[in-house]
Amino acid sequence: MRIDKILANIGYGSRKEVKKLLKNRVVTVNGETVTDAKTHVDPKKDKMTVYGEKIEYKEYIYLMMNKPAGVISATEDDREKTVIDLLEMEDAVYEPFPVGRLDKDTVGLLLLTNDGGLAHQLLSPKKHVPKTYYALVDGTITEEDKKAFAAGIKLDDGYVTKPAQLNILRSGEIRSEIELTITEGKFHQVKRMFEAVGKKVVYLKRLSMGPIKLDGDLAEGEYRELTDEEIDLLKNRQ
Template sequence: MIRLNRYIANAGICSRRKADELITAGVVSVNGVVVNELGLKVDPMKDEIRYNGETLKREKNVYVLLNKPKDYITTTDDPQERRTVMHLVEKASRERIYPIGRLDRNTTGLLLMTNDGDLADKLSHPRSNITKLYHVELSKSLAQGDLNKLLFGRSWKTAR
């Protein structure tokens, strides 16, 4: 059993938050009954879920590894219309995928993109205690004072 908003998101229609809006708007039905209250759990193997009259099917899980180049924003949408990583993977999958984690615009590196919400949650949520390793190259020598700031828990932005 999973929450209805998650099922809708897994079908590639929209995010879970947007799915909540669709549910409260009364455009989602389960087994022929319109649902407009949040929190309902459905059985993906038994229940028939419809959105605007169309039966939804869960997407297969997709995983895309992207070597993110410099000058791309790690987001699914940018109101300032800058280039996003989504532009690089728009033909990689028919399913709606999204990045796990973030890399700064000027940062290059491996970025995992998926529609697997469980994996995304496990990899990104602090409760999972997943260790992340970063390889950093600097354009100048690191001053001892900056190194001390990093070693004692101050962020790099503070240490600059």
């Protein structure tokens, strides 16, 4: 890969700006100063520095975010703050996008990556990737609700959901706590499922997606890169 493309992708500016860096003789590859923008580099083997600082190039980035309420799951928006706006520039330059969506007021696990192939695998309806949510629900959740969710819930548009696993954590007269695992991602699906049985979700948090669980050390709005083990779990998921 050309050195100018690598440096531009990492965030050192446009191709034109990168050429200025090279002309200023501040870029080295394997200890040798490089001034030619067309110089080819193997980012996996060659050691690169800019102003003496070692730089690492990676083709893909994989992030786990604890999405806060009030931001939307999009790459850009003229009016709303997006999850991409929460990223540091060093991560944003890789142009990651959210894998699926969480509603504006929903919090919790959101994966972001620029690996389109992996994102497709996770979002494909044929893969039935499980997603688990914690919710506070107005109303009393009953065993009948649990059975109804296991059989499939008919939504307001007539669609019948695939079987879902409803775990009742606490059933109260006014408000209940539940965990719900679904294998689809219909628009506002969790909220619509509860509305179909006469209940209202007042707080919703995604806990897991496939084999990846939300890191409990991440405060809302924080994120981190996935570990190599977590990436392998996603890629090797059958």
